Amino acid sequence: MTPTACATSSCNWWNSRKACKIRPPTRYGPSDLSDTITDDDAALLRRYRRGDAEAFGVLYARHRLGLYRFLCGLCGDSSLAxxxxxxTWLSLVRSASEQREAVAxxxxxYQIARNRLIDHWRKHGRLQGKVEAFDEQAHADLLPSEEADDPEAQLSLSRDRQRLQAALDELPGEQREVFLLRAHGDLELHEIAEMTRTPAETVKSRLRYALQKLRRLLADPAAEERTA
Structure with missing residues (x-):
């Protein structure tokens, strides 16, 4: 299959996902699903480039939750996220043939997502409104199903996420970004350094300071007010 045909197939797949509230694929074609799920990202991408749109579906299902939470935490606005x-995903579909093999x-x-968010801020001015809490109802399909079984547990999770978002908002932007790339993107420090074009030691320091402040704020939300 040509790159153009492959991209068209994935665009069609992506449009069908959007129509279903961006849920991951739940049915697969004749390809061996067990093999696809156990493949690493690089193998899945190679399969996608050969025309296997289902492999792209597995990549999406594998990374969508972390990516969405990264964006929510970084911009503090669920609609913008x-x-x-x-x-990000549409851009990735259109440019999958351009990814360098050396880059995971x-x-x-996450580089694409970060660039898209920066472009948005540059276009509209980096004016962030009131921070929105993670919308559990609107994005319930992004959460593991077992989390929604117990209403009390769901309420507790919602409150915990609101507290975390409030604490993240207290961090300087550079520290927040490093923390989110590490926590939700599961990126190594050297990968974050390359992505943000920042010295590795600076990235390490930002993560350390971010963790220290988050621990303090989450242990005692009033701590920052007393020390301000």
Missing amino acids: EEIFQE FRTWL
Whole structure:
């Protein structure tokens, strides 16, 4: 299959996902699903480039939750996060043939998302409104199903996420970004350094300071007010 045909097939797949509230594929074609799920990202991307749209579906299912939470945490706006989330995957579909083999798929994915968000801020001015809590109802399909079984547990999770988002908002932007890339993107420090074009030691320091402040704020939310 040609790159153009492959991209068209994946665009069609992506449009069907959007129509279903961006849920991952739940049915697969004749390809061996067990083999696809156990493949690493690089193998899945190679299969996608050969025309296997189902392999792209597995990549999406594997990375969508971490990417969405990364964007929510970074911009503090669930609507904007969803917009950038959609743009990121569509951009990836259109440019899958351009990814360098030396760059891990996960790093490439988060680089695209980061660039799209920066472009948005540059276009509209980096003016962030009131921070929105993670919308559990609107994005329930992004959460593991067992989390929604117990209403009390779901409420506790919602409150915990709101507290975490409030604590993240207290971090300087550079520290917040490094923390989110490490926590949700599961990127190594050297990958974050390359992505952000920042010295590795600086990235390490930002992560350390971010963790220290988050621990303090989450252990005692009033701590920052007393020391301000």
